[in-house]
Amino acid sequence: MEFRKTALDGVVVVVPRRFGDDRGWFSEVYTPAPFADAGIEVDFVQDNESFSATPGTIRGFHYQLAPQAQTKLVRVLRGRILDIAVDIRSNSPTFGEHVAVELSADLGNQLLVPAGFAHAFCTLEPDVHLAYKVSEVYAPDTERTIRWNDPAIGVGWPEWSRLGVRGPTLSSRDQAAPLLAEQPDVF
Numbered sequence: 001m002e003f004r005k006t007a008l009d010g011v012v013v014v015v016p017r018r019f020g021d022d023r024g025w026f027s028e029v030y031t032p033a034p035f036a037d038a039g040i041e042v043d044f045v046q047d048n049e050s051f052s053a054t055p056g057t058i059r060g061f062h063y064q065l066a067p068q069a070q071t072k073l074v075r076v077l078r079g080r081i082l083d084i085a086v087d088i089r090s091n092s093p094t095f096g097e098h099v100a101v102e103l104s105a106d107l108g109n110q111l112l113v114p115a116g117f118a119h120a121f122c123t124l125e126p127d128v129h130l131a132y133k134v135s136e137v138y139a140p141d142t143e144r145t146i147r148w149n150d151p152a153i154g155v156g157w158p159e160w161s162r163l164g165v166r167g168p169t170l171s172s173r174d175q176a177a178p179l180l181a182e183q184p185d186v187f
Contacts, residue, residue, distance in 0.1 A: 001034040006099040009092075010114040011085045012040065013101055014073065018108055027108055029075060030133065040112065042071045044133035049077075051130075052123045055163040058170050060120025061086055061146040061153075061177070065185050068139035069115035072132050079128030080104040081121040086146070086153055088186040089116040096180060098153055105129075116187040118146050118180075122157060122168065144185055145177035152180055 004013040018025040035042065050059065061084070064070050074083055086098040101111050102124070113119045115135070148170060149157070160167050180186075 001028070001031075003038040003040070006101070008085060008087050008094050008097060008099050008117070011099050011117060012038075012112040014110040014112055016108055016110070029108075029110065030073060042073075042135050044073065044135055046134045046137050047131065048134060049129065049131050052128045052169075053126060054165065054169050055123055055125050056158070056160055056165040056168045057123040057128070058120060058148050058157075058168045058174065060084070060174065061118035061148060062120070063088060063118040063144055063146075064136065064139055065142040065144065066115070066187070068136045068142040069187070071115050071135040072113040072119055073110055074103065074113065074119070074121070074130060074132040075108070075110040076103045076105045077129040077131050078105050079126070080106075080124040081128060081130065082124060082158060083111045083119075083121045084155055085111065085113045085117040085119055086180070087116070088118050088146075088180065088183070090186050092116075096152055098155060100155060118144075120148060120155075124158060124163065144183065145173060146180050146183060147177040148174055150179045
């Protein structure tokens with residue numbers, strides 16, 4: 001398993017090894033020991049899946065406050081996404097900065113998004129299926145959302161026409177989310 005640091009401390013691209021033959025391939029996508037050897041100590045307690053039919057579907061930016069703050073390990077089972085983590089640790093020198101990584105089922109890469117970061121993704125093709133592990137169970141009372149197109153964060157979203165859509169597909173909650181500067185609760 002390979003662990004690649006990103007520009008934001010704690011956000012890591014994880015690349016599991018694939019063992020292939022004429023039948024296909026096999027991969028261990030998560031085993032605690034290699035993570036611990038890389039200095040990543042996390043106990044995952046819940047596995048989630050997400051399906052998005054339309055290219056340009058954006059989910060996020062979502063996070064949960066302590067004590068239910070979640071570390072996520074995100075991977076794509078089918079399709080491709082632009083996966084984004086935003087540092088929302090108020091005392092961090094990289095507060096408000098983000099990293100964006102393309103994850104795909106073909107590559108098998110994953111993104112580790114630690115607690116203290118907001119998370120979002122945009123589907124880059126139809127029928128995208130994600131799986132992700134989280135370190136805390138879903139707790140609606142602690143969940144918060146930041147607006148997907150906050151200019152202070154400055155994500156370079158894909159060109160919608162290249163995805164074959166007129167614009168992003170979002171939930172009403174994500175459309176109405178406050179800006180990062182308007183968040184009463186961050187880390």
